[in-house]
Amino acid sequence: MADKVLMKGNEAIAEAAILAGCRHYFGYPITPQTEIAAYMAKRMPKIGGTFLQAESEIAAINMVYGVAAAGYRVMTSSSSPGVALKSEGLSYIAGADLPSLVVNVQRGGPGLGGIQPSQSDYFMATRAGGHGDFRMIVLAPASVQEMAELTVKGFSLADQYRMTAMILADGTMGQMMEPVALDSLPVSPMPEKPWATTGTKMQRPHNIVNSLYLSPDELEKTNFARFERYKQIEENEAMYEEYLMEDAEYCIAAFGIAARVSKNAIDEARRRGIRVGMIRPITLWPFPVAPFKKAAGQVKHVISVELSMGQMIEDVRLATECRVPVTLCNRVGGMIPSPEQVLEAILKIADQGGKQ
Amino acid sequence: MTVFKKPHALTDVPMHYCPGCTHGIVHRLVAEVIDELGIEGTTIGIAPVGCSVMAYNYFNCDMIEAAHGRAPAVATGVKRADPSNIVFTYQGDGDLASIGMAETVHAAARNENITVIFINNAIYGMTGGQMAPTSLPGQVTQTSPYGRDVNHCGYPIRVCELLSELEGPEYLARVTVNSVKNVNNAKKAIKKAFQNQVEGKGFSLVEVVSSCPTNWGMTPKQALEWIDEKMLPYYPLGVYKDRSGSQEAQK
Amino acid sequence: MAKLTFKTDYCKGCGLCVDACPKKVLRLSPDKINPKGHHPVEAVNMDACIGCAFCATMCPDCIIEVER
Numbered sequence: 001m002a003d004k005v006l007m008k009g010n011e012a013i014a015e016a017a018i019l020a021g022c023r024h025y026f027g028y029p030i031t032p033q034t035e036i037a038a039y040m041a042k043r044m045p046k047i048g049g050t051f052l053q054a055e056s057e058i059a060a061i062n063m064v065y066g067v068a069a070a071g072y073r074v075m076t077s078s079s080s081p082g083v084a085l086k087s088e089g090l091s092y093i094a095g096a097d098l099p100s101l102v103v104n105v106q107r108g109g110p111g112l113g114g115i116q117p118s119q120s121d122y123f124m125a126t127r128a129g130g131h132g133d134f135r136m137i138v139l140a141p142a143s144v145q146e147m148a149e150l151t152v153k154g155f156s157l158a159d160q161y162r163m164t165a166m167i168l169a170d171g172t173m174g175q176m177m178e179p180v181a182l183d184s185l186p187v188s189p190m191p192e193k194p195w196a197t198t199g200t201k202m203q204r205p206h207n208i209v210n211s212l213y214l215s216p217d218e219l220e221k222t223n224f225a226r227f228e229r230y231k232q233i234e235e236n237e238a239m240y241e242e243y244l245m246e247d248a249e250y251c252i253a254a255f256g257i258a259a260r261v262s263k264n265a266i267d268e269a270r271r272r273g274i275r276v277g278m279i280r281p282i283t284l285w286p287f288p289v290a291p292f293k294k295a296a297g298q299v300k301h302v303i304s305v306e307l308s309m310g311q312m313i314e315d316v317r318l319a320t321e322c323r324v325p326v327t328l329c330n331r332v333g334g335m336i337p338s339p340e341q342v343l344e345a346i347l348k349i350a351d352q353g354g355k356q
Numbered sequence: 357m358t359v360f361k362k363p364h365a366l367t368d369v370p371m372h373y374c375p376g377c378t379h380g381i382v383h384r385l386v387a388e389v390i391d392e393l394g395i396e397g398t399t400i401g402i403a404p405v406g407c408s409v410m411a412y413n414y415f416n417c418d419m420i421e422a423a424h425g426r427a428p429a430v431a432t433g434v435k436r437a438d439p440s441n442i443v444f445t446y447q448g449d450g451d452l453a454s455i456g457m458a459e460t461v462h463a464a465a466r467n468e469n470i471t472v473i474f475i476n477n478a479i480y481g482m483t484g485g486q487m488a489p490t491s492l493p494g495q496v497t498q499t500s501p502y503g504r505d506v507n508h509c510g511y512p513i514r515v516c517e518l519l520s521e522l523e524g525p526e527y528l529a530r531v532t533v534n535s536v537k538n539v540n541n542a543k544k545a546i547k548k549a550f551q552n553q554v555e556g557k558g559f560s561l562v563e564v565v566s567s568c569p570t571n572w573g574m575t576p577k578q579a580l581e582w583i584d585e586k587m588l589p590y591y592p593l594g595v596y597k598d599r600s601g602s603q604e605a606q607k
Numbered sequence: 608m609a610k611l612t613f614k615t616d617y618c619k620g621c622g623l624c625v626d627a628c629p630k631k632v633l634r635l636s637p638d639k640i641n642p643k644g645h646h647p648v649e650a651v652n653m654d655a656c657i658g659c660a661f662c663a664t665m666c667p668d669c670i671i672e673v674e675r
Contacts, residue, residue: 024437050436054429055462062426062459066433069420070400070441074433092423197418197434199441202397206367208412210421360660360673371668375645376621380667536627536661569621576621 004179009147010035010077012180013103013167014043016148017075020155020187022101023049024074026063028056028082031115032171033105036077057082061089061102068098069209071196073155077103079171080121081112090164091130095211097195097226099158101151102136103167105174108334116334117171119256122311125168126285133223135230137165137237138284140255144178148185150282156188157237161229168284170307172257172336233286240288241280244270248277250350251295253316253326254305255281257336262305265342274350284312292319300354302326303345305337325355363387365396369413376576378566379407379475381533382542383414386446386473389547390417393554399442400434402427404456406448407481425456428463431470442553444471450480453489453513460515467524467558471549474515477566478587485571489513492590497571516563516596526558528596532565532588534580545595557600565591609658611650614670620645624662624671630655633662 007015014036017025025040037053044051050067054060060076067074078086083104093100106121108114125138137157139150147169154165197207213219243263245251254262259280269276277299279291295302302324304313310328317326329345331337362368365387373379390396399417403409405424412419422430427445435443452460452474463470479497480486486499490512494503504512516528527549531542542564549560565587567579574582595601611632618641625633625648632655635646648670650656658675 024433026433052432052436055458058426059429059432059459059462062423062429063433063436065422065426066402066420066430066435067437068433069430070434070437072437074437088423089426096421197400197420198438199398199400199418200396200416206416207418208421209419210412212409212421357675358672359658359675360663360671362669362672366669370617370643373667375619376623377667380669381665384667384669536664539664576623577626580623 003183004181006177007144007180008035008175008177009144009169010105010174011039012144012148013077013151014039015182016151016185017101017155018043018047019182019185020073020152021190022073022075022155023047024067024072025050026052026054026060026076027078028054028060030079030082032107032174033077033079033103035174036103057085058088061086064100065089065093065096065098068093068100069096069197071193071198073159073190075101075103077105079105079107080109080118083121084124087130090136091132091134092211093164094130094134094136095132096209097162098209099162100164101154101158101167102164103169106168106170108332114334115171117257117307117336118332118334119170119258119307120309120311120332121168122284122308125166126287126315129164134226135285136163137161137233138168139165140168140282140284141173142256142259142280144176144180147173148180148182152185152187159191161233168256170257237283238286238288238290239282240291241282242291243278243280245277245279245291245295247275248298249300250274250276250346250354251299251302252276252278252305252342253281253292253302253312254278255284255312258305258307261337261339262342264339265346268339268343269346274346276346281312287315287319289319292316293321296320296323299324301349303329303349305329305342307336308332363391365390365416367414367416371414372410373407374570376567376569376579377407378533381539382473382475382564382566383411385539385543385546386444387415388543389550392547393550395442395550395554398440399444402431402434402443402445404445404447404451406451408446408448408475409482411446425451425454426459427451427456428459428468428470428472432463432468435468435470439469442471442550444473444550446473447475448481449476449478449488449490453515461519461522464519464559464561465522465524467526469553469556469558471553472559472561473546474561474563475566476515476563476591477568478512479568479571481568481571492586512590514591516561519561520596524559525561525597526599527552527560527601530563530565530591530593530596532583532593534567534583609656610674611653611656611662612672613648615641615647616643617668617670618645618647619643619668620647621667623665623667624648627661627665629659629661630657632656
């Protein structure tokens with residue numbers, strides 16, 4: 001059994017990034033993720049790395065672009081309004097096929113919103129990371145241990161597929177403290193990056209990191225090629241956890257903090273004899289379609305529990321091909337659904353025999 | 357004996373710039389300096405958005421295309437990733453002094469050890485001749501069709517003077533390339549800006565007052581004359597900051 | 608005796624070299640047109656050339672090589 005240390009979620013992300021070989025961090029202060037920057041500010045100078053507080057979120061993501069182009073593991077972190085500012089850089093990173101790790105510890109919105117937890121950047125992360133056709137691998141941890149594991153995994157996926165991996169956490173995950181085992185994280189060595197702008201050393205033709213293709217024919221080709229890669233990711237990288245789904249008549253869909261709350265509600269519903277289970281997507285993109293497709297032929301109803309006005313619910317409906325009713329159980333604005341609220345939603349639907 | 361030929365650090369790709377555009381001259385000066393310092397193999401250039409967006413095709417060193425205005429931030433990342441490399445940005449006035457002003461000021465304030473080549477031709481060229489942050493009072497452009505009205509949209513920004521108030525930057529100089537003599541002086545400044553980086557001295561920016569015959573609506577020759585007549589009175593040539601140079605002079 | 612070599616296919620006919628020449632050696636060819644559609648530079652008075660490279664210094668397209 002590995003030694004465990006008690007850490008905040010944000011700190012676990014930072015330490016895991018260092019263990020993954022990330023030596024360059026750029027960020028801008030924003031609640032509720034500033035502990036990541038503070039942790040990096042302390043640690044990076046002691047291990048020969050770079051911590052730099054950028055003048056803006058935009059500058060930070062473009063510094064990430066520079067380090068990624070130079071071929072090193074690099075990250076930035078922020079919270080919702082700050083990640084919106086980064087969308088320009090995220091699109092350029094996608095267009096230039098660069099690996100990077102970006103953390104979004106979500107807070108309520110829109111606008112300045114609040115500083116309490118939220119999951120309302122689901123669309124921004126899975127649909128609209130920036131302009132143009134592109135995807136990011138979106139990883140949604142539900143414990144401090146997973147914050148660390150998915151950070152390490154994110155770096156290796158980013159390198160493997162040459163794209164951004166985003167940790168989509170929320171204020172609760174960032175601030176909560178739990179025991180974490182850091183010495184058994186599955187760190188992967190960094191692959192060769194022959195495309196990186198490391199200086200030609202007069203040994204090879206110059207490398208160009210670029211997203212500009214003035215010929216539409218050429219630009220179309222780069223898009224098609226990128227989406228071929230995305231297809232492989234959809235086939236190979238979807239991650240999820242199933243909880244008590246074997247005999248389930250009802251299914252909860254929830255990720256992150258919403259999944260933790262839902263587990264309590266499910267346990268209580270089971271005690272009352274209602275066969276309810278849960279599918280917890282760990283990757284939000286690629287969305288784990290297979291378990292939901294299977295559930296569509298098994299359960300009577302799916303309840304999507306979210307800290308948003310209903311964003312993941314669209315993916316749940318797509319994955320279940322609208323063969324079962326899907327309803328939303330939510331709180332927003334920084335509020336978190338209580339186990340009682342989720343239990344009530346389960347009881348109500350079970351009472352109706354699963355009908356809408 | 358060959359007394360003049362294309363520098364090695366320039367590729368053999370024909371440049372897309374308009375006839376008589378001085379971008380080509382400045383590209384060549386940068387390439388000559390890279391050759392003379394023997395740094396092509398360790399240099400990484402950052403191209404901007406604007407007319408010189410495709411500069412990545414024209415330099416033989418490794419090149420990165422940055423988002424509009426973000427070249428100093430990208431350069432910061434590249435330089436911090438491997439400080440032994442030589443990193444330069446090549447930016448126009450819209451890129452550096454408008455959308456990227458924050459990145460410019462903060463890279464200078466941090467004394468980021470990079471070299472910035474700043475082309476000031478008082479117009480947005482690539483998009484077809486709109487008012488730039490450096491367009492002169494009264495200058496007619498597509499978006500100031502009655503002449504730049506300073507009461508409406510303010511005054512042009514003198515970048516070297518602005519940055520010279522910061523403690524950070526090592527070297528700030530304004531040059532032009534409208535005559536043989538001025539081209540030779542421009543090269544000296546550009547060489548110093550790269551040499552400073554090699555020596556680890558820090559942020560060095562050379563503002564090159566340049567021409568845009570196409571969007572100024574002039575012949576290439578008239579455009580070079582317009583630099584003397586209109587641009588230089590508002591943008592005086594000179595060294596605006598030379599931190600170690602002036603320290604050495606004091607000794 | 609100085610020698611000038613022009614990569615005339617790359618010439619855009621801007622004439623900055625013509626104006627820079629102190630000895631009036633160069634002109635834009637009135638009858639030649641290069642593949643880009645420009646009247647390229649040509650030397651019409653090579654005997655006067657002193658190999659000062661002023662022309663090459665002002666050429667934005669780096670098409671002139673100068674030997675002396």
